[in-house]
Structures are given as C-alpha cells and as structure tokens.
Amino acid sequence: MIHKPSLELPIKQTMIALNRLRDEWMIENIWVSNFTVDQFKEAQSYSDSKIVNNQIEYSLLTRNQWKYAWWIKNMESEIIPYCQKEWIFVTAVRPIERGIFATWFQVIDDLVEKYNKTHAQIAINWLLSKDNLITIPKSSNKERLEENIGAVGRELDAEDVSLLDTTVFVVDE
Ligand SMILES: NC(=O)c1ccc[n+]([C@@H]2O[C@H](COP(=O)([O-])OP(=O)(O)OC[C@H]3O[C@@H](n4cnc5c(N)ncnc54)[C@H](OP(=O)(O)O)[C@@H]3O)[C@@H](O)[C@H]2O)c1
Numbered sequence: 001m002i003h004k005p006s007l008e009l010p011i012k013q014t015m016i017a018l019n020r021l022r023d024e025w026m027i028e029n030i031w032v033s034n035f036t037v038d039q040f041k042e043a044q045s046y047s048d049s050k051i052v053n054n055q056i057e058y059s060l061l062t063r064n065q066w067k068y069a070w071w072i073k074n075m076e077s078e079i080i081p082y083c084q085k086e087w088i089f090v091t092a093v094r095p096i097e098r099g100i101f102a103t104w105f106q107v108i109d110d111l112v113e114k115y116n117k118t119h120a121q122i123a124i125n126w127l128l129s130k131d132n133l134i135t136i137p138k139s140s141n142k143e144r145l146e147e148n149i150g151a152v153g154r155e156l157d158a159e160d161v162s163l164l165d166t167t168v169f170v171v172d173e
Pocket of ligand 1: 096144148
C-alpha cells in the first residue's frame, strides 16, 4: 500500500516497482491510501494489476472534511462513488475517530437504545452499510476489540442509515 501520494517520486516509477513485486509473488495486491480520483486513475494507468483499495479517513465525523490529508475532499460525491462504480474497495480509517465523538450526539444515543448497540458499534455499522466499504477500527483492548467486532450482525434500517447520512456531526477542535 502506498500510504499517500509522493510529492517527490513519480507515481509511474512506484507503480512499475509494485507491479514487479506482484509478478514475483512478493505481494498479492496493490492498495493506495489518501488518493484522489485523479491520482488513483493516474496510478492505475501505470499498473497492469488492478489497484484494489483506496484507504481514506472516513467516518460520521470526517466525511468530506479529512483532517490529515488536506488534498482529499469530496469523499462522498467523488471518491466513494468512483470506487463503487469501478469495484474498488474503500477502507475507512479512524471509523470511530479514536472513540471520542460518538457519545456526544443525541441522534446516536437514540440508535444505541433502538438497536441495543454501543456508540462505536453504530458508527462502524453505518460505515458497513455502504457498498464496497470496509473499515479497520483499532484497539489494543480485548473488550473494545470484541465490542467493535460486535458492530456487525444486525444491519441498520434504511431510514436510520439515511438519518445518519443526512446528519452533520460537528465537534469543536
Ligand atoms: N492510511 C492512513 O493515512 C491512516 C490514517 C489514520 C489511521 N490509519 C489506520 O487506521 C486504523 C485506525 O485508526 P485510529 O487508530 O487512528 O482510529 P480509530 O480506530 O477510529 O480509533 C482508535 C482509538 O479509539 C479507541 N477505541 C477503539 N475502539 C473503541 C471503542 N469501541 N470505544 C471507545 N474507544 C475505542 C482505541 O483505544 P484502545 O486501543 O485503548 O481501545 C484507540 O485510541 C489504524 O490501523 C491506523 O494505522 C491509517
């Protein structure tokens, strides 16, 4: 996985190297991270192998307002629809934004009660309602790992997905 587009190294050179590694069975798949649609298309144009995943910071909190990679915008209007159309997976990183935000909003409180899930589970479940989207919550705590795995099982009802889709969650810095 290329963690982010390089300002120094030409992407062509990197893609040729990654394809060689794949030809030699040293890697199985090529992923990128923090790539816009144009950057993704350019990388793909130099690769015989399909790039199978674009990893981006995406959560209820950071949709379309990525904080780390400032060049990533329009996740919901561009990057995710493009990946879905081309059958490329999107990995949403920081799905619960370090666990801090989900407990702050009444709309999530209501869903916690309705589904008997935790705040983090609702935030993860919402991500998994999207086609071609996977997520990698991180925890070094056994109970929280189990909690996060427990996000799957019951899907959110369509109206609740829409409710979360249309709610803007804003937190002060
Ligand atoms: N490609 C990229 O540019 C990029 C950028 C950022 C992150 N990432 C990757 O994405 C993964 C996740 O990112 P992240 O660790 O920043 O964010 P995250 O998974 O949203 O949050 C992890 C933090 O939340 C806590 N946490 C986990 N589960 C919780 C729960 N159920 N309730 C309350 N708190 C919980 C964890 O603490 P405990 O460990 O104490 O449970 C940890 O502090 C990592 O593997 C990271 O390397 C990639």
